[in-house]
Amino acid sequence: MSRLLVIGCGGVAQVAIQKCCQNDEVFTELCIASRTKSKCDALKEKIEQDGYSKTKLSTAQVNADNVQELVALIKSYKPDCVLNVALPYQDLTIMDACLECGVHYIDTANYEPEDTNDPEWRKIYDERCKKLGFSAYFDYSWQWAYDERFKKANLTALLGTGFDPGVTSVFVAYAKKHYFDTIDEVDILDCNGGDHGYPFATNFNPEINLREVSAPGSYWEDGHWVEIPAMSIKREYDFPCVGKKDMYLLHHEEIEALGRNFPEIKRIRFFMTFGQSYLTHMKCLENVGMLGTEPVMHNGVPIVPIQFLKTLLPDPATLGPRTVGKTNIGCIFRGKKDGKERTIYIYNVCDHQECYKELGSQAISYTTGVPAMIGTALVASGVWNGRGAKTTDEFDPDPYMDMLNKFGLPWVVVENPVLVD
């Protein structure tokens, strides 16, 4: 029995909210709040018309950049937990509001600032780049800084419960618990074999997505970061149920938490598949300045190029009906059990059209929204009750793995998989 406030009503939120409504024994009441209230009202109406859920729904308008607006909403709705599926830009304001009101906080992506030229943020960022050796705009330091305050308030801030990060981190905890005495290497492989038929579109928020994939790649090796130029390490892998795809090494946020929480792991890498056409489009957009995050003057009006590009691109939430094919996301592990070398691959395969039939969404939003619900349910029901700012790899993986099977993301464990060189 819990009351949940969800912030955001985009592609991921729409899946997470519908999944919460499927889990109506835990989520008895839910308020959908976002910048554009009409989207919240439309989703509420759809769920009520579908008629499968006993969850009592309401909606609200909120600007999640404004802590006082958030505090007023939380105080009036009185939720037990807040699920942030807006954008990473709002992580800190929502965490501040949760602390002020004494409610648990959950999100799917770690903090990055909207304005990367903010001098206060830049100073800290430049120092972090030098100290840690990776230059992504996002990192955990901002949210880990809330750890003590959440602990003191007897609250949980569950960080990054999407698929990657989220499920991939749970896969690591599960592998360690059930398959290995020590893990030496982890390769996280994110394959989207889906085709939406557009020449170019992103599967989740274009601004966040393009910032991530156009940045230098990096991986964790022997206790430190190794940074490489964007897209400069390429491998081909034959993915179960999808087939052969090219994949590229990217920086990814779960590596940071896993490197800290599993110091025994000698190497952690993250690969994502991209087709040549996607990369050519992205390079071209980058070359002409369309991925810029600084305002430029156009006919006397300041515009941020990447935000204008977002306006031009298809809304990821609308890709569902036209996307066919499957995703395969998982982790390959190399380590030791009882003194012997062991390798396993844990992965989930998800079909875009099946997701669309069930919830009206494509598989990227689905594979993020389902784990967002699961993490929230485990915090709300007290099954995951560790306090402070924590990632999903810091909790018992078993109940999470059970819920993945139950709520539409079944996984398999394969022994002796083909390794990535």
Ligand code: NDP
């Ligand atoms: P969308 O752009 O589709 O949705 C974002 C939603 O947040 C929109 O409803 C938007 O409102 C709302 N929003 C934005 N700014 C504010 C604000 N200031 N106040 C209130 N509401 C706001 O994004 P996605 O659904 O694709 O992504 C959601 C989150 O999921 C992102 O943080 C993304 O990084 C994360 N993600 C995580 C993954 C994982 O595996 N861990 C994978 C994919 C995504 P409006 O409708 O007005 O624009």
